[in-house]
Amino acid sequence: MLRILVVEDDDDIRAGLTRALTQQGVTVAAVARGGDALGRLGDFAPDAVILDLGLPDLDGADVLAMIRSLGDVPVLVATARDDEREIVRLLDAGADDYLIKPYSAAQVLARVRAVLRRGRTDAHEHVGTVDVAELSIDPQGREAHLAGTPLVLTRKEFDLLLYLVQRPGQVVSKRDLLADVWNLPWGGGDRTVDVHVSWLRRKLGESAAEPRFLHSVRGVGVKLVDPS
Ligand code: CA
Numbered sequence: 001m002l003r004i005l006v007v008e009d010d011d012d013i014r015a016g017l018t019r020a021l022t023q024q025g026v027t028v029a030a031v032a033r034g035g036d037a038l039g040r041l042g043d044f045a046p047d048a049v050i051l052d053l054g055l056p057d058l059d060g061a062d063v064l065a066m067i068r069s070l071g072d073v074p075v076l077v078a079t080a081r082d083d084e085r086e087i088v089r090l091l092d093a094g095a096d097d098y099l100i101k102p103y104s105a106a107q108v109l110a111r112v113r114a115v116l117r118r119g120r121t122d123a124h125e126h127v128g129t130v131d132v133a134e135l136s137i138d139p140q141g142r143e144a145h146l147a148g149t150p151l152v153l154t155r156k157e158f159d160l161l162l163y164l165v166q167r168p169g170q171v172v173s174k175r176d177l178l179a180d181v182w183n184l185p186w187g188g189g190d191r192t193v194d195v196h197v198s199w200l201r202r203k204l205g206e207s208a209a210e211p212r213f214l215h216s217v218r219g220v221g222v223k224l225v226d227p228s
Contacts, residue, residue: 004112005046006030007037007063008078009055013101017050020105034058038066046073048112050099053079053086060086061093061185068094068183074115078103094183130165133228135204135213137165146204156181157200160193164214164224173221197222 004021008014009032018028029044031037034055040046049067053060060077067075077090078099087098096115099108129138134147139162144151153161159181164172174193175186182192197214206212212227 001025001027002048002109002112003027003029003044003046004108005037005040005044005049007032007034007049007055008052009033010052013052017105017108021108024105024109026109032056034060034063034066037063038070041067041070041073047116048074048076048096050108050112051075051077051095053077053083053090061090064090064093064095065184072183074112076108076111076115089185092179093185094179130162132165132168132213132224133226135165137162151203153200153203156196157203160196161200161224164222167224169223169225171217171221171223177221193222 002025004026006014006017006021006028008017008030011032014030014032018030021028029040029046031040032055034057037049037051041049051060051063051067055063060079064075064077067073074096075094076097076099077087077095078101079087080101087095091098097111099111129136131137136145138144142158144153144158144161160177163177163181177193178184178186184192197216198208201207201211201214204213206214208216213224214222215225216222
């Protein structure tokens with residue numbers, strides 16, 4: 001059964017949507033505050049989140065960033081029509097789709113199903129093993145080997161390595177990495193990318209001073225090259 005987390009502070013909209021979705025056979029958890037949404041992500045484990053952008057306690061973009069830092073659950077942002085610029089910003093920041101108020105439960109369900117279908121297609125796309133010199137990455141099995149030895153990588157380290165390996169020799173900006181690997185907006189002084197690149201370097205047995213695969217390009221970003 002489909003599980004949807006509704007984050008909406010308007011009591012009438014929240015109750016109405018909960019009732020209508022439940023009638024459609026959806027299991028619904030509904031909260032009024034952004035702070036409560038994060039707690040429910042873990043214990044309710046929704047298939048999708050409907051996130052109202054106008055919440056009393058937290059900015060919608062902040063809630064989205066927090067949800068994204070916790071996982072890949074599809075997020076549909078909901079807003080009033082005059083917030084279209086905000087919608088574009090949130091789609092850039094990792095929202096999967098948007099809903100303009102007033103919306104019907106049928107519309108919500110159609111959008112959620114479309115987003116879930118899209119996600120499945122992405123996941124099932126055939127992507128073969130990628131080799132760069134003695135480095136071998138298997139996107140399907142989420143395994144990486146260096147000269148035949150398995151690399152123990154965190155989820156984000158693997159995602160980062162895969163992203164770079166799929167763009168050999170191409171300088172990738174930190175902004176793009178944050179957007180595409182972390183689903184996070186550019187935060188200026190954000191050290192997330194630098195920190196993960198340095199962890200990845202260590203696991204690849206190299207350093208910034210003596211790079212092999214990972215080369216930083218000052219002021220631009222990072223690229224993965226074939227060292228041989
Ligand atoms: Ca609201």
